[in-house]
Amino acid sequence: MFCCCQVNYAARAAGVKKHMGPKEARTLLSKVGGIVHHVHMEAGGRVSYKPYRDVSKVLISRLRQFAGVGVIEKASIDEAYILFKLESGQPLHGAMAAMQQAAQLAGTIRQAGGTSVTHAECGHAYSQ
Numbered sequence: 001m002f003c004c005c006q007v008n009y010a011a012r013a014a015g016v017k018k019h020m021g022p023k024e025a026r027t028l029l030s031k032v033g034g035i036v037h038h039v040h041m042e043a044g045g046r047v048s049y050k051p052y053r054d055v056s057k058v059l060i061s062r063l064r065q066f067a068g069v070g071v072i073e074k075a076s077i078d079e080a081y082i083l084f085k086l087e088s089g090q091p092l093h094g095a096m097a098a099m100q101q102a103a104q105l106a107g108t109i110r111q112a113g114g115t116s117v118t119h120a121e122c123g124h125a126y127s128q
Contacts, residue, residue, distance in 0.1 A: 005039060005047070052077050059109070066108065068101045 003019045014032045016025045026036050042048040056077050063072055063082065071083040084101045 004036070010034060049077065062109075063105070066105055069105075 002022050004016060004022065004025050005018065007016050007018050007020075007025075010032070011025070011029060011034055014034060015028045016034075022036050029035060040048045040051045056074075060072060060074060060080065063069055063080065068084050069082055070085040073081040073083075075081055082102070082105070084097075
């Protein structure tokens, strides 16, 4: 029997739970535009993260090419923290510029061709 082995925050908000059957998860996700991904398996039935690591490398490479990206800290196979370079010494201007850059980057990631990126979100934190 198949079941959901990983559930992201958006899917949880839609009611999907770990170990739920794919049919039920698909029904819940269809209401919010989500999808169920099948896990890649190695010989012997072990989960293979190689496809995810490969996409993660491509994504981090693309992030490094985005204008305004200063530092990228990879948090996990599917999450990274980005420090944007700000060109103004004015805190309000800098914060607004960072928010615009983050929103533009999230849109770029969502539209990335050739990868299986299905979700991008940006949280914001500021420091002086």
